[in-house]
Amino acid sequence: MTIGKMLRPAGPRSQRMVVRHFAATAIACLTAFAIANSAFAAPCDELLHLKVQDTAIDLAQAVAAGSYRPSPADEVRDMPAFCRLHGTISPVAGSSIGLELWPPEAGWNGKIEMFGNGGYSSKISYASLAEQLKRGYAVLGTDTGHSGDDPGFASGHPEAIVDWGHRAVHASIVAAKPIVASFYGQSARRSYFAGCSTGGHQALMEAQRYPQDFDGIIAGDPGNNRTHQNAGFLWQFVSNHRKDANATQIIPPAKLAMVSAAVIKACRGRDAGLATDKFLTDPETCSFQPKDLLCKAGDAADCLTQEQADALSTMYGGARNPRTGEIIYYGWPKGSENSGQVVKILPGWSLYWADPADAAKPARSNFWKVWAFDDPNWDWRGFDFDAGMKAVDDRLAPAINAMSPDLSKFIAAGGKLIQYHGLADPVVPPRGSIDYFERVQVFEAKSKEAAADVSADHYRLFLVPGMEHCKGGEGANVFDAQQALEDWVENGKAPAAIVATKFVNDKREDGIAFSRPLCPYPSQARFSGTGDPNDAASFSCKPGPRYARPLVSPAYLR
Numbered sequence: 001m002t003i004g005k006m007l008r009p010a011g012p013r014s015q016r017m018v019v020r021h022f023a024a025t026a027i028a029c030l031t032a033f034a035i036a037n038s039a040f041a042a043p044c045d046e047l048l049h050l051k052v053q054d055t056a057i058d059l060a061q062a063v064a065a066g067s068y069r070p071s072p073a074d075e076v077r078d079m080p081a082f083c084r085l086h087g088t089i090s091p092v093a094g095s096s097i098g099l100e101l102w103p104p105e106a107g108w109n110g111k112i113e114m115f116g117n118g119g120y121s122s123k124i125s126y127a128s129l130a131e132q133l134k135r136g137y138a139v140l141g142t143d144t145g146h147s148g149d150d151p152g153f154a155s156g157h158p159e160a161i162v163d164w165g166h167r168a169v170h171a172s173i174v175a176a177k178p179i180v181a182s183f184y185g186q187s188a189r190r191s192y193f194a195g196c197s198t199g200g201h202q203a204l205m206e207a208q209r210y211p212q213d214f215d216g217i218i219a220g221d222p223g224n225n226r227t228h229q230n231a232g233f234l235w236q237f238v239s240n241h242r243k244d245a246n247a248t249q250i251i252p253p254a255k256l257a258m259v260s261a262a263v264i265k266a267c268r269g270r271d272a273g274l275a276t277d278k279f280l281t282d283p284e285t286c287s288f289q290p291k292d293l294l295c296k297a298g299d300a301a302d303c304l305t306q307e308q309a310d311a312l313s314t315m316y317g318g319a320r321n322p323r324t325g326e327i328i329y330y331g332w333p334k335g336s337e338n339s340g341q342v343v344k345i346l347p348g349w350s351l352y353w354a355d356p357a358d359a360a361k362p363a364r365s366n367f368w369k370v371w372a373f374d375d376p377n378w379d380w381r382g383f384d385f386d387a388g389m390k391a392v393d394d395r396l397a398p399a400i401n402a403m404s405p406d407l408s409k410f411i412a413a414g415g416k417l418i419q420y421h422g423l424a425d426p427v428v429p430p431r432g433s434i435d436y437f438e439r440v441q442v443f444e445a446k447s448k449e450a451a452a453d454v455s456a457d458h459y460r461l462f463l464v465p466g467m468e469h470c471k472g473g474e475g476a477n478v479f480d481a482q483q484a485l486e487d488w489v490e491n492g493k494a495p496a497a498i499v500a501t502k503f504v505n506d507k508r509e510d511g512i513a514f515s516r517p518l519c520p521y522p523s524q525a526r527f528s529g530t531g532d533p534n535d536a537a538s539f540s541c542k543p544g545p546r547y548a549r550p551l552v553s554p555a556y557l558r
Contacts, residue, residue, distance in 0.1 A: 116195020196220030279466025
């Protein structure tokens, strides 16, 4: 659908002409056609009356430069003047998608940047919008079609699952493009998407399902195999709780720090990293076993009982089909057990192996009660990881999983994709990103009858040693994927490496602790043996281990 067809000024023809006079010789006319080619812009307040397909604009507010509160809980500072637009998109009955669009009044760089969401939350990252607005982007976010942060929002609202799964991001960027064209009198020359966690899930969904929406996409720590990620959380819970009336916990959260310290001590420096690292460069190669921590004289804070060691081994092994033994979902990486700089509520695995508000209940219970089975009496004790998992996939995978390795249409449209994943992520296992990348390789190689690595010209994966979920952690965890992506999209310069920095206390103002290059998988950063080991310049990208066979059974990759 063309922009001209989507954008229709309201009222009779005599009222549909919006005219602005400039002191020079220009006269702008916004009409029902060819708006993207117009040389003139519409003022912010007039956009309130703009007609965009399936969209009602309910706020068009000129915001002066300075500090601004887009919501009572949020404040953004040092802002340039911009036009704040909010609209509601209703592409089908039962769908109500909120759009938030901020084009700058001056200094627009000709680009739109959209940001993803986190978890099941409707919250828009105003801080992300503000950061890129200051750099000249027209910035965009969505509430994904609901309010709140618990999957219970879908109770009685089945279209909200589809909105959250894939429709909201697509509908938002489709609506935003003609609005931006109207505001500036010309279409955006580039559009980008950046997201992590659920935002990374949204990113891969866009590349797979809506390949022409964005020129460049950043997918961080993506939870794209969503039905199985929730099964992974449930597996952690079942593995760490006795099936008694109180669902008694086996390994207490307090022991995770001890476990993680033992893992790092056992494996750092033996996985292509440095012996002084406080993190693992390649958790897949770590040989630590829970039995190494068995108590010798009864339960204690610095050891594991046999029951605890068995539970930990089961969690490391990942969710399995009890009938076939097939892997349903990955175990979380060694070294991530106590990751905790991102979320302070509970450390590492314990944030998701149970409901933070009630340790006797699994996390995301409403995913199972509302989304998967539409049964308010669903009980974790009766869940069957065989037939139950298939039933969940049959019901939800087509709407909420982003697993297709076919990126051919995205590639044909000229799209570029940068994916990254923290190797100490306690929320989304990084092996999922590796396996997805490898599946894309295999798909493209077969379709082109070519060798592996055929995707290097449009898709690269960067693993981030020591980084937790999207940020934080002991490794170098701050890097500019956006600049790398734009250099690739706009200048044809594929990223051979991206420099990442670890700041002292994770605060930029406290100075740099060290830096490392992030290398495109399967390469790894290796110390040259000379120079400063805290300087990325002393490292180079060398061939690393390749994990060419996905762990998860093909039946669970849909």
